[in-house]
Amino acid sequence: MKPHINEDYCKGCHLCILVCPMKVYEKGSRISKKGAILPEVSKPEKCPNYKKKVDEKLTCEMCVLTCPDQAINFLEG
Amino acid sequence: MLSMQEFFRMDRWPNSYCPGCGNGTVMNCLYRALRDVVDMDKLVMVGGIGCSARIDGYVFADAIHTTHGRAIAFATGIKLGNPELDVIVVGGDGDIGAIGGNHLINAARRNMDILVLCVNNWIYGMTGGQVSPATPHTGISTTTPEGNQEYSFEFVKLVAECGANYAARWSIAHPFQLIDAIKTAHQKKGFRYVEALSICPTGYGRNNKLAEPAQLFEYLKSKTYILKQNGTHGSGIAVNLDGKFALGEFANRDRESYLESLKKQEV
């Protein structure tokens, strides 16, 4: 699975970019409807959860735990 | 295990916090700590006034948003009114430690059966960034424009010394330990205090050249260290003199709780 960012919740704080130990995220160029500079999931294959199936227990969830807006979800992909 | 929808009032999302506010991270940790064990029909969230206190309105349980600083006193009444209730107080450094200070130390002394989650972001965030008793020495705020001449409170040490059954401090950069501390506290009786060092990029960050959430987050993490077992922290008094924050358990006791001693009297 891949991390998915909810564009209605994300406020562009970029803490996910900072805390991810595998550098999966980077600052993107798209701006959400709310005016947030969205992070981009640029290296999903580096994520320890990449090979897992949806609903399997996550190996690493630093981004999910840290995101102040509960905007990150792991989905099929 | 409760889902996010069962634990939070998801109809209120996106939450009203600033980008990068640590409150959201604390909420995640609160959820993880409670989702397997809490009875949502018995849970009562009690918050004072301030951004952190507003966490009380994001949890899908009975909640009461009280007057500034008095959440702990309200919580005392709620718990004594119905001891079956699971009472959790949530608030910031100003609400709990400044205006609420008297209630904090007396509730700890009484070992009142409530859990207090103090989100310490070093500032009065909601009102725009004024100094708090937790603002680090030399920190800039709107009411200390030349830098804070005072030294900050080590609330966790104070509460530990007041006889609380549990007093621990972690930070939003240590989510796993924070989750465990809340879990441990939730299982105990008596007065339990968990402090989460957090960030306010808008109120503290911007005034101190740490406006980017990631910047302030890294700065906070760099100022923390994990307390060794049986180690003494920093200055040895409940005042922070060296600008470093020890993290860990400052008290973990099983002193007779208020309700336990009340029960004894009934016999």
Place this chain on the structure above:
Amino acid sequence: MREFLLGNEACVKGAILAGCRFYAGYPITPSTEIAEAMARELPKVGGTFIQMEDEIASISACIGASWAGVKTMSATSGPGFSLMQEGIGYAVMTETPVVLVNCMRGGPSTGQPTKPAQGDVYQAKYGSHGDYEIIALSPASVGEMFMLTIEAFNLAEQYRVPVMLLADGEIAHMRESVEVPEKINIINRKLASPGIVKEVWKPDEDGIVPFPVFGKGHRVYISGTTSDIYGYPSTVKPEVHEAVVKRICDKIRKNAEKIWRYECYKPEADKIIFAYGLPSRTALAVARDTDRAGVFRPITLWPFPEKPFGEIVAGKDVYVLEMNYGKMLYEVERVAYKHGAKSVSFLPKLGGAIHTIKEVRKFVGVD
């Protein structure tokens, strides 16, 4: 059954009979006996007493316990009453039933701790900030300390509002015999229907919102911030705040006639003495000996019994007795002149001095 009781103790007796099972308070002369009696008596009936660290904590704990479903009370005097004002505003805003006793003493400030006064009667209505209504009762005997405390609990539960019992320090500390009745009428708050309550602030037809006790699965968010009907903060739209103010005020204003309690003695007389609490005993003693003076004694100071008082003052001289430098006087002047009274005169007593029968007869002009 007849009992010889101290005013403060009669108050506690009434409270416990009314169903009070939680007291959080702080000692202050001349109310301390209430806390002490509660500490002795509450545990005997399965209630909880706690002496808090200050009056602010006391009212906070009382409001908290009320939300846990328990009838609660606290007692204090002037300085403590001042501290409680923010909490009172919170109780009003959240429509929390709670009973507060103020054994009034000489003020302002520390004043005369052991002397009676009536200086706080306006503070009871206007002490907290913003627009609101409360109910305030004035006992004039130990018997009324007992009965009106029960009334206070019933009114608090019925109208979901803080009710103040404004006793002066002398009534609190005097001893009289009281007939304790066998049966007492008790009113309990209207409870919310089972299940999750979405519309937290939707009143019923009678203007009263059903009370969602904590811990019953209602999952309500209660706040002192101006909120929408779901309990969520909504502080920008004028119509939301207007609806809140009207809800908390109208339930008292529109039901004022049902709430008014007063005593009218010889209302046909040409002279009407207006007095409440301790001075009303002097007024009644004067009026008993003459047909030229009657007494209007408000038992509810707030809401002020405007209609029953207004009905008896047309063309008459009104004489106001108060143990303060002018408080209810202004309400009396407003209502009396509006209803065509001829004159309103005032005889204040300060410093704990008491109106004597001789001087009131002279003041009213019946000697």
